Amino acid sequence: MSGAFRIPSAGRLKQAKTAGFSFDGRSYTGIEGDTLASALLANGVHLVGRSFKYHRPRGFLSAGVEEPNALVQIVRDDARKTPNVRATVQELYDGLAANSQNRWPSLAFDVGAVNDIASPMFSAGFYYKTFMWPKAAWKSLYEPRIREAAGLGVSPDKPDPDHYxxxxxxxxxxxxxxxxxxxxxxxxxxxxxxxxxxxxxxxxxxxxxxxxxxxxxxxxxxxxxxxxxxxxxxxxxxxxxxxxxxxxxxxxxxxxxxxxxxxxxxxxxxxxxxxxxxxxxxxxxxxxxxxxIERHMVFADNDRPGIMLAGAARTFLNHYGVAVGRNVGVYTANDSAYAAAIDLKKAGVNVAAIVDLRDHPTGPVIDEARALGIEVNFGRAVIRAGGKLRVSSMTVQPKNGGGERTIPVDAILMSAGWTxxxxxxxxxxxxxxxxxxxxxxxxxxxxxxxxxxxxxxxxxxxxxxxxxxxxxxxxxxxxxxxxxxxxxxxxxxxSESWSRGMLGAAPGAGPDKTVKAFVDFQNDVTAKDIRQAVHEGMRSIEHVKRFTTNGMATDQGKTSNMHGLAIAAETLGKPIPEVGLTTFRAPYTPVTFGAIVSHARGPLFDPTRKTAIHPWAAAQGAVFEDVGQWKRAWYFPKGGEDMHAAVDRECVAVRTKAGLFDASTLGKIEVVGPDAAKFMELLYTNPWEKLEPGRCRYGIMLREDGFIYDDGVVGRLTPDRFHVTTTTGGAPRVMNHMEDYLQTEFPHLNVWLTSITEQWAVIAVQGPKSRDIIAPLVEGIDMSDEGLPHMSVREGKICGVPTRLFRMSFTGERGFEVNVPADYGRAVWEALWAEGQKHGAVAYGTEAMHVLRAEKGYIIVGQDTDGTVTPNDAGLDWAVGKKKTDFVGIRGMARPDLVAKGRKQLVGLKTKDPKVVLEEGAQIVENPQQAIPMKMIGHVTSSYWSENCGRSIALALVAGGRDRMGDTLYVPMPNGVIEVEVTGMVFFDETGGRLNG
Amino acid sequence: MLLIRCPYCEEERPELEFRNAGEAHIARSANIAGESDDDFEKFFFIRSNPKGIIYERWRHMHGCARFFNAVRDTVTDKFVMTYKAGEPKPSKLPGAAK
The missing domain is CATH 3.50.50.60 (FAD/NAD(P)-binding domain)
Structure with a gap:
């Protein structure tokens, strides 16, 4: 029932438990406990695949993980189509469906087999030599064809529905x-x-x-x-x-x-x-x-289906109860193949002959084989196999030459020894x-x-x-x-015991022959290829390996490495240890991406951070953008607005009435301790000792090399307590930077650092009506311009909960940033929103925030700076304490190249046509008539349509930019050259009067 | 994955908890503003890249968050020893030849 080659008296499987399966659409029956390989062999199927390069017919070499040939595609459903499964490893289950690979239109008739006839073209290293010219053919012809031919099996084209x-x-x-x-x-x-x-x-x-x-x-x-x-x-x-x-x-x-x-x-x-x-x-x-792992014998056409390792044939017989043929030949250079011959003979299979390369071997297995009536030949070699889709004969010759004899067989069991x-x-x-x-x-x-x-x-x-x-x-x-x-x-x-064997090519596959005696089955590497690699100058085994691809297939040379090494050593005339073994690398057998990735995919790939106000914004229909791990409200479209319409409306509303903005993602660090001001002096360019409690200052942090690392507004709450804000993306690295200096360079300072980013929700209320919106909800804080001037901070209550209320502005309008404990963030936001409705306030997102700050020339670290910009380059010299003798970056900033003339400086750009909005990242040139490649003198860092200015605005880093005020420069784009004028960085309210407006 | 002994936690913990922080025992001058270009170059840019023993800084990022020093062999990747920040460079390494 479960195959004509099943021997009921042999093996350990329970014959009654059958399992139906299919291979290339044909139905077969196997037994539970079978592998796909043993079940196919039980049905007499040896031809299961085509080789990678020459498309030669291939069968099973082994019964285990070392299998180089029998790679199949297992299809469970539309999404589960696993390629390159070793049939010798895949356990059979009822209903299993497998397909052969690397053949077209069918396994028995494969057009690609023309490569076998044309094989002189495809010798070792052919792809390094063949596809060199004409150059233009690479993209259009060679690469697509090679990509099509390369690789084994077909990748599934749907997301993996399984979990790991x-x-x-x-x-x-x-x-x-x-x-x-x-x-x-x-x-x-x-x-x-x-x-x-x-x-x-x-x-x-x-x-x-x-x-x-x-x-x-x-x-x-x-x-x-x-x-x-x-x-x-x-x-x-x-x-x-x-x-x-x-x-x-x-x-x-x-x-x-x-x-x-x-x-x-x-x-x-x-x-x-x-x-x-x-x-x-x-x-x-x-x-x-x-x-x-057992090695095969390297002889001509040793890859024909039906030729396999002796130990594999024993496994199929003694474990699965399957005879791999009815009339088998044995080719060996050690004792272990005799045991296979003996087991098969005892199970009723005819053993045509044992061919042993050794001259005078002795031992119990040899005696037993003889006693069973098996023909044993010493000192002889199998010089070639007959048959194509299945081995049909082996041709035997004395190993030093002489008369040939062809013996009909339907399988050859071979063993060159064990690695x-x-x-x-x-x-x-x-x-x-x-x-x-x-x-x-x-x-x-x-x-x-x-x-x-x-x-x-x-x-x-x-x-x-x-x-x-x-x-x-x-x-x-x-x-x-x-x-x-x-x-x-x-x-x-x-017990059984054997050792020894041989390495390298057998007689009949020597240097004088041009036969295909395979060393590496999966990558189609022959003994001749390895010799050729040496003749072409490869000396190290690592070079031979890469030139021939021996041992580089998915089986990683489990059966081929030692043979390849021996042939290379022989050709080089060196002992094997001098040529050396290639390094073994993980994985031992292929591992799925699924197992490595496990649960870390989709939403679990990376944490998602959401602010306390996020659900409100989502309910309002906000569109979100990713900023690091944070989800930030990008803009709030109303009534079918597109992004531009929404942003224009939000920007105008902030400058005419007011806007609410969720700034909770801002990094926040509390610097506390008797030496807090001293520490701030060392970590920021600005002076801090004299900053009065209750006041704020815009701080710049440098790296030791003198380049801008981060910025943010810092409030001094008490003499020993600073509330530091950082950029959203910079918070962790700023904290690390501070800890590094505190722990290792300035450990004498008595200071504690605490990340408070997630402890405080931050609501920015900006615009001429901002005070009117906040004031009714605040207790214990004088909201007048005298009581709470621009750039100051007070502690008090809002809506009955504690607040650190900052008077500050990233829009250029009168503005506040309301910090409240994160748990109250949404409630306070909703209270402010309700108040704001009385004054026509809007909610605005990060895009409007970007436009509004650019209108004022406020930079964003990481957008307008790129790690090579000094405070002077950014026009922020005023924020560097001139009397200070030390801070991180003070020396780096003074390096000759950083104070040289002609450095790129941040400037404003206005397009001559106010309707044209430049592309961020676009390159700037002095003369658009010059030959390509043009000399680029800078690039656009920020660019927006400004509804408030009624024109486009841009910031750019331009070489010697501040000496070019009023000059015309050019931005060459694919559709033509854009003329721009160099301007200052402030496009709106240059005097800054609106901060108190 | 390496196991690294945190000298503050006094425990071997997996590499995932740590971050490398560059070469150790490179002192920042107390008068850094007055340093010559050559001295600043040595301090800021020049690092040893030995085949063998390297002294480097690590931070127990997802643990006690302390920076400490470690001696590692770049050939075997083995940690020879770890010690607290501020402690002098060890004159003798455990297991080293005399």
Whole structure:
């Protein structure tokens, strides 16, 4: 039922539990517990994809995460179309739908396969050489075509409807890898009582015990022992067992990133389940038990569907009960492939021949293979595979040349040996060491508190691995603070053991041949490509890697790196360690953006800050703009007004009657203490010691380099208490700047700094009627011009609640800023609004505020200044205390370039045509007739239509600007040159009489 | 993510709570207004960029908010030690060769 290649007597799946699925629209039946790969193989499907560059037909190489070929698109619904899923990892669920990738119009007939015939054009580094000319073809022809061809699979085009979660965790011992070694280490650590986390990327624990039919531990078969041990560990309070969980990154100080796939294997995941969960674990000790990955043999056409790793074929048989063929050949350079041949033979599959590169191997597996009647050939090589969409034969030749013999097969199982998975060790910044005898890189010098055990440490044999792991687990627990150990070490009764193998190209794929013997399947890199890279001058393995892209695909060279390195070393005539291994980087396997981002998306991406008055403004139909994290009312359209109409109306109303403005977002800092005035003297350019309590001053803050950093009005409430305001966006950095100087440069000053931005709501009431609106609501403050002159502050009550009432103006009109505790902000606003209605007041937003201040030439730090503007440049010399001997920026301001002539200075600009509004950022030139590129002498910083002036107005930074008053300058724009006149910065009420108007 | 020991909180806390604040032990002159161009250049612009031990300032921004000094190895990224602002540059580092 579940496939013609299913062998009911083999494997561990329950035959009765079937699951229907489809691949490229065709329906199949598998069994619960299958991967998509095992279910397809059970149905005899080997052809599952096309390769990246040459579009060659591809099948399954492996049974695990190292899979380079079998990448498919899993389609759950319109929004859930996940590309590049390894079919060997995707667990089957009833109704699963998968499609092949990188083919058109169909998998069996792919037009792109013409690349295979034209492959001499696409040799290593071809894209560095081919698309150089003609230059114009890059944009119109090459880039669009390359973009179309590049990448694998198709990205989903709708927002991800799934949700993801994340957790932080701390433990004493983190064990990564749940094979025999990892389980033994976890048992040893867990028995001491310390906190243990054990994680494995697969659905079931056991690692290579899934296929090692010869393993027996504590009297059980290996896989059964693993399940029993996991059940025991899961029941312990001090142990967390995580399956389907990949450790993808090993960071500083034993900080490890894991991603748990929570629901990708379920038929219909409930919405209460996240799709994936990110674990960020800090462990006192880490035990790495990541195992080893089998290498393929590098021979001609070794990528034909049906050719796979011997260990994978064993997994498909011994775990899933699937025969990968009916008549298989075996090509090996070590013992482990013999076990695959033996298992398949015993399951009733014909083994056509074993071809072994070694001359005189001996050992029990060889004897057993012979005893089973399998033909064994020593000293011979498979020099090419036949077939196209599926392997049909292997051609065998003595490795030093001689007669060829072609053997019909429908699958080839290969093994060149096993590569220790040192990825996580390398990511921990440990240094690997090359063992010349076994030809493999193993952990050498450790950089963190971790230990490698088992196959990833180069330890051969189950018994030795379990012993090593158990001891390491116990030691890790002890090092993490465990007191007692009281467990018993698992006893290995029977095991399989192999090592060695070969690296690089096999005979028949040597330098004298032009065959396609693949090293990296996913990026279509052949042995020839690597040799060519060396011949073209690449010496370092890092260069060879980038030139050929070997190991740079999504599988990160798990099967290809060592072969590539060996071929490069051979071509260079250097020993392998001298050529060096490329660096392993996170992630070990691809991680979704969803898992990394987790909840931090949409409204949870960044905090949104709203003022106490926000709901009122929203109810009035205000349009809001983002200012940093704040939402600020931008303008208040009435009766279908557009932005310009609304802003014009608001601006006129403020100057003729009055306007209310929510200024709560202004940064506010209270500077308190006996030395508060001294501190202010040092942090601001202005003098403060003599400012009387109850008075305000416009302050400028510089950085040490002499450039304007922030500004704002400061009120002195009492001799030892200053109420400092900052720009909306600058509040946190000004606070940091102040704290820095107070804590580290001026720690002798007795001062406290407190952020009070969110404690006080601020309502600006501006305009000729402003006093009339406020006065009826205020108690205990003399509102006359004598009692509360411009630039002063009083404490009293408004609407019965405490207020710090500032008489100040950012509009040039008589103005007040009413500070009240934020909780009363809305109530006081509504009271003022009601009063304002009697006088025709409007609510105005940030756009009108900008226009009104520009009409008066008041600057906005960060808009009219850009971090390279001095007080003098901005025309603010008057705010610098001339008698002061120290303040932050006093020396920087005096640097030769900052006092030189010709610096850009802030000036006003009036367009000759008053109706033309300049663009902010537009460049200014002296002579528009000059050749391009023109000499630019400045740019427009602020520009608006001013209804009050009946014309456009602008501020600009212009070189030597104050010496150009009355001059005509030019602003070249795409639609023509705009003539402007240089003017002063004040466009409205130059004498300032309206401040008391 | 690094763990950094705050010398005020006397606890190791995750890197997310901290902000780097540039090189440490660069004194601002008490008579900064009278400094020569060369001296101001040294004070304000010139920073060491060592391969190995660096002395730098950090702020426990989302904790006690104090600035402190740290000794870090730029090769391994490891914090050798941390100490309070105003304390002298340590003459001997823990674990350093004699």
């Amino acid at each position: 979660s994340s957790r932080y965790a701390h433990c004493d011992v983190l064990v990564l890898g749940g094979g025999a070694a990892g389980i033994a280490a976890a048992l040893a650590a867990a028995e001491t009582g310390v906190l243990v986390i054990l994680a494995d990327e697969q659905a079931e624990f056991g690692g290579s015990l899934r296929f090692e039919s010869g393993a027996k531990i504590d009297g059980q078969d290996g896989f059964g022992w693993a399940q029993a041990a996991i059940a025991k560990l899961s029941a312990m309070d001090n142990v967390r067992v995580l399956s389907r969980t990949t450790a993808f990154g090993y960071y500083a100080q034993n900080f490890v990133g894991l991603v748990e796939r929570v629901s990708d294997h379920l038929k219909a995941p409930g919405h209460d389940l996240p799709r994936e969960r990110l674990w960020q674990v800090r462990a006192k000790r880490v035990v790495l038990a990541s195992g080893a 220790p998975s040192v990825h996580l060790f390398s990511q921990s910044r440990g240094k690997v060491a090359f063992n010349d005898e076994t030809k493999r890189f193993v952990p050498g010098t450790y950089a963190q508190d971790c230990v490698s055990v088992g196959a990833c440490n180069g330890t051969d044999g189950l018994s030795a691995s379990v012993d090593e792991a158990y001891a390491a687990g116990a030691k890790a627990a002890k090092d993490a603070g465990a007191k007692i150990a009281k467990g018993t070490k698992p006893k290995v009764d029977a």
